[in-house]
Amino acid sequence: MISKPHGGKLVKKLLSSREKEKILEEQNEFLKIKINYGNAIDIENIAYGVYSPLKGFLNNEDFQSVLDCMRLSNDIPWTIPIVLDLKNPSFKEGDEILLYYNDLPIARMCVEDIYTYNKKEFAQKIFKTTDLEHPGVSKIYKMEDYLVGGEIELLNELPNPFGRYTLRPEETRDLFKDRGWKRIVAFQTRNVPHRGHEYIQKVALTFVDGLFINPVLGKKKKGDYKDEVIIKAYDVLFKHYYPKNSAILATVRYEMRYAGPREAIHHAIMRKNFGCTHFIVGRDHAGVGDYYGPYEAWDLFKEFPDLGITPMFIYEAFYCKKCGEMVNAKICPHDGEYHIKISGTKLREMIINKEQPPEYMMRPEVYEVIKNFKNPFVE
Template sequence: MPRVPISKATAHEVISLAYGFFTPLTGFMGRHEVDGTLDKMRLPDGTLWSIPIVLDMPTDAIEKLNITVGGSIVLEYLGAPMAVLDVTEIYEYDLTRMAEKTYGTIDPRHPGVKKAFAYKDRFIGGDITLINEPTFSDPFKSFWLTPRQHMDMLSQKHWKNLVAHQTRNVPHTGHEALMKQAWFAANEDMPVSDLSTGVLVNAIIGQKRVGDYIDEAILLAQNVLRTSGYFRDNVHQVSFTLWDMRYAGPREAIFHAILRTNLGCTHHMFGRDHAGVGDFYKPYDAQNLLSQHRSELSIKPVFLRENWYCPKCLEVTNSTLCGHDSQAQSFSGSLIRSILTDEVKPTQKVMRHEVFGVVMECAARYGKGSPFVTEEYLKTRRPVFTLNQLGD
């Protein structure tokens, strides 16, 4: 079979397809599936779906390898065979249409648009079969759970409700308060004495940009909230999904809802500007689109406003509850970054000292002295996962 090298982003999607993170998808989309996704947010059978999952390839490579409909190809990552794709379709697609429908813009400043315009001139559709399971490195292997393992965890912990918190950040007290607010929303009318509601912190691990938090710090800092007692053991779990953010705003929010449904979640937190970037979407566009499709989602959105610290109330709160707008102290990204960059232990009102300590430890151990992604980190970091070199 022809062997086709794939990128890290495609390898992430192969893993997610193979293990069922992207159910009902079982492979890369064909033209009809892409059309339905872009025009109606529907798969051919009417199922809600919002983001194209496609495999691109240049025409000359397709011809050189004699890839044809009805045949199969081996997808290789870093020289190791990873999966077999049974080719059902080879097609061209209008990249401008794909970008505009997915992101609502063709502005090249949008990272998703940039990704769309970088696609090669052909796409290959077909189901995939994983032939080489990934082996995760430390600390990732402690947080890797397949959808089936998420379901098993749900059963073992006797959780009837599970609320998902998506994150690409280390947690400050504003994030912590949001998770606790969401827990109460997900617990609904269940007796508080019956601790059968959990919070799943499902981090996104994927393409990193200089200035992002390093992945190791995200996972370990989120986890220390539980190990330090800020969440009980039986109400908190950290895991991750391999996914390269598209920053598609409202459409990506729908995608995240479907993804977390596949992990057994019954509820999903959605805050201000979920999955947005820059000023391409309004702050609550994602929540508005989710509201339109609430009846057909198999997960309940929990809509939250941005939290702040109020020195008058002496607590973390938000504009829905607190009337001291003029005294509000926001959890600005620049404030948190300056604290971590300067290695100045923050007040407990901003970040738990245990979280700060773990972030600093990760900076030293994994980040070449920084909790933020640098060029050096990108060049020298250990891979999140490796594959075995299988024989022919």
């Protein structure tokens, strides 16, 4: 059965055309507050229910509960604070404000709470480190000193160059029903696909009705693949190697936190809201550097028996020269001397050096797509 939304109801914070028109006509009567790109994307995900049950940015009580307990104050599992940071707010609790990205009005917000927070505590509890080399920690220390909580209503989305690949939770749920899928497994990615990814996805697909591949688009760290590269690489893989009635490719705009195990839970909740019943938890899921153990996220899922989506723990795939195919440690009896791991770092090096990876590492069609980009990586 398609999963129920997290918290029981799919949030929808969209204004009618008439309401939107009225607010925009009266926008000069509102206090205008500038927000950053990440805030604007979070608003979009709140408005369309990707972050259900959130209806806005976290208030102080929920923020502290997420830090301390990995749950909202009403005990619903939630592991990543979705917050709006501002410098010296010139408004008070109960005010209505308009949030702008550049000159585009993004949302109306009813201010519920204005509070300060401890950046060191925020970083330590979410990322398990205060090392400024960690991109998530670095971002927290650059945040403003106040957090503002309250419900939002969407006025405008940011321009979306990949609109034809974008599906909202309401749409994916309808699509799954139309296809007769009751058990759907989601795969989150911020990379182009290699054979290890393909192996894991297809192993998972054998146990369910459909596969939902959901690449993350948006701001990423230096060295990650650009959005267009990821999309085109998956397009060609779908064209040649996936059954048309068993897999769906759709994107979601989201700013990676690189919070490892906590973010793995968050990613699962997002896909639960899309209607998925299962979620593939990868090796070092949402990790960066050596801050988290390779399977630390697997352990954290055990603390959330009430999550409402089933994690699928599939061992890392590698090529075995003796088996002559992609396998994993659970099914391959051969010694490590026969194993060739598919390293994302090694693949990047080969791509930079214009060297085609062997077919057991990456499909030739995928490499052809990547090599047509002058620089496929974020700078």
